[in-house]
Structure formats: structure tokens, C-alpha cells
Amino acid sequence: MNAERRLPAEQAAGSGGGPDERTGASLAADHERQRSDRWPAQDDAGVEAAARLRGVAIRRESFSLGPLTVSIPAGMVTAIVGPNGSGKSTLLRMLLRMEPYDEGGIEVLGRRLEPDSDMQLRERIGFVTELPHAYENGLTADDKARFASLWYSGWSWDRYTRLMKSFDADRTKKLGKLSKGMRRKAELAVAMAHDPELLLLDEPSSGLDPSAWKTLLDELTRYMNGGDRTLILATHITEEVRRLADYVLFMHRGQCLGLYEKDRLFENWRVFAVQREDGAAGRDDAARLLREAPGVQGALEAGPGICKLESDAPEETERYCRSAGYRILSSQRLELEEIMACLVRKGEAVR
Amino acid sequence: MWIPVHIDENRPEPLYHQVEVQLRGLILSGQLAEGTLLPSIRELAADLRCSAITVRRVYQDLENEGLLRTRQGTGTFVSGIDKEARESYRLERVVEAFERAVETGLQLQCTREEMERIWREAYERRSAEAPEERRKADER
16 A cells, blocks of 8 residues: 555655646746745745645625745645635635635645646545535445546555445445434545545534444545645534644634644643732732733733733743732643734734 | 554644653653554654654654665664664653753742652652562562
């Protein structure tokens, strides 16, 4: 199985030097662009990207997004999190060229997306959409699988069968007659049966019961096991992020609030409860005073003389509080949604 | 394979440090025997709910220390640890624990006599509770 997998480095090299329909001049221009581009600071310099977006924007009357400039690391699991309507699904759809965009450029698995269709690239990707396609209602899972098997050269009936068994999914009922979760399981099995290099999942666990959800996590861990596969998933489930993700990409109102290495993110954000050493003095405006302390992204009065501080530079915040005459009562990690709220606030303050 | 590593999310130490210290301890104490196949990076990351980047870093560090070795395509194994390294690690852990106890004692203004009395009493009580461990220690 490993022999048929190509390493990301080879893909990148192969796509640059391989046959290409574009003119020499436009290729040279591309190379020039690649070299001169500087990615955001949080983007680890040495990391190979499975997908790169540069200044990608959608500008419509009803909906605008971007400009987004971000690169999503290869061989890793990136979770896209953000409220409804923040652009998560649109981002995934753009990577598949299912969603037109007005500005910028996208590169997927080392290939630039072009207006003309490129089946070779699509073959290397697996995708589960947020909502099932109504036109597939009359098909069974096996029908859908037969159709997919014609399109994907990497298709394996063994893998499909194993996944369907593992998910305990129904192969013979029409998809339209299945419960939401049962249909989801069949769609996941079909999307993964060609062992794609890049797997894009839009809220994969919606509708799944706890046991099927656990199976999904196990199967995705197994999929990622060799280290040469990339998973990008949009999710609302914090626990999914905790168990699966290596990177977290925050989105809000069509903007990217940053791509962070997950463990660093949780290490770098803490919430403190602090209290003035001398009790009474100045207690009423402690929250207001500490709002300006280094690292503090949120401060509120949590009780008489006690102030709760959310910080993204915990060591500095702690040092400052101690030197300013505060006692640290407690220090804890922030939850993902609390970090998200801080980032949104921070983003809106800049605007 | 399941590895008894526990992450305390509220400790200020970085995750990779917590995992590394515990895994090193399991190897040097002999709880993970030579030749044991460790979970893949991805599996351990899922178990610990941390990122694969963190686990990869831990495996790399311990490989550099000679405690682990990776065979291409098969996985990461526990290396043979020489007696000396194991012995020095055994004492290091005890020294560490005593240092912490002494520090607490000093913070609470304990005298040397008080600390020595506490140590003797604790030793008598605990070793009476665990005669098997005491016998093994006496044999050494």
C-alpha cells in the first residue's frame, strides 16, 4: 500500500517539473511568486503545505470572504473552527473548485487550481460535503460506490467493504431512506475508499451516534497513521479538535483569525484569578487597571476584589500581576471556544 | 498498546515535556521492557489528545538519548538500557522527591530535627505497610 503513495515532497517536485499546459512565461511567473511569497508568522517555515491560499477573496453582494492567505500543512490534521456562516464550508469547497472565487490563487497538493478541470488532482482528494446530495437519494451505498470506483484509480473494494463493516453501515437501502447518521457513514466510507492523499470533511460527525463517532475517530487516526496523508475538517465539536487535530484554523465572518499548532495554542492561553494582596485598596477598578497588563486579552470582576484575566502571554501576565501587588489564586487552561471568543474580540478591536 | 502517560492540562509545563518525562520514567524504571513496540505517533497523539507534532518531538528526543529506536516501516521500539543509566535514574527520582519535601519543610519553618523525625517515622510506617518492598531493598 505504501508503494503507491507518493510523498508530498515528490508531488511538489513532480508538479513543478512535469508536463503542464501553461506557457513557459506563466510558469516562470508562478515560480517567481512562490519564491517571493512570505507566509504568516504562525506558519512554520519548514512545513510542506497541502493547500496554499494567497489573497483569496469572494466579493458578492450577499457574501464576502477573505482575502485569505494561509497554508495548511501536509501530513497533518487541521481543524477549521468558527461559528456558522464564518466561511468554513466555502473554504473547503474552494479547495475542490466547487466554489468560484474572485481574487487570489490556490494551490492544492502542489498544483495550482486552474479554471479547466483537472481530474488527476480530484482523484487524489476525498470529500464529504456538509449536506448530502439530493440526486443521490435513489442510490444505495453500493451504487454510489460503483460510481465512485469508475472515477478513482486508487479505488479499493476491499477498503470500501472494510470501512462499511467498521462503520456498521447499510449497503443495500436507498440513501434517501437512511437516517442522517447512517447515510453519513456510507458517505465517509465512499470518500475514503480510494485512500486519498487529501481528505476534506465538512462536519463529518453530524448525525453520528457516540459509538459511530468513536469509530470515525479511530478510522481517521488509522488513515493518518502512515504520516503522508492530510486531513482538513470543519467542525463544531471541541472534543474532535482535542482528539484529532494538529493545527487549528480559526475563521470568523469570512476572515481567517490565525492558524495555530494545537498544543501551543492551549499552552499559550490561560485564565488567571487574581486578588490584590492588600485586600480593600483599589479593588473596584482592578479589572479596568489589569486590562492593560501584558498579555491580557480579557478581564472581568469575578467577585469582591477578585479579577479573572484571560491571557495569551501567561508568564508575562503572571509576572506583571505579582509585581503590581496581586496574588494569583488560580491558573487554568482556556477551552477552545473561550480562546475563539478572545481571538474574535482581538480581531474586532483591530478593525 | 496503551501507555500509562497522564497529562495534567492545568500544569504550566508544556505538554511535550510532561509526556517526555513520564515516558522516559517508564523506560528507565523498566516498566516498558526492551524491545517493546510503542504506539505509532498518530495513535499516541489520539490517546493523549495532543498533536502528532508533540509526540514526534518526544520520540525524537528519546531516540537521541538512546532510549528509543525507530525501524523504518516497523515502528518505534524501546532500546536496551544499560544498568548504569537505570541506576542513576533510580536515585535521581528519589533525590528529586526528597528535595521537594525539604523545600516544603523549609517553607513551613521546619527544623532539621523535625524533618529527620518526620522522615524516620514515615520510613518505619511505610516500610511496615510494604514488607515485600523493604525485603527487596535490604537484599540489595
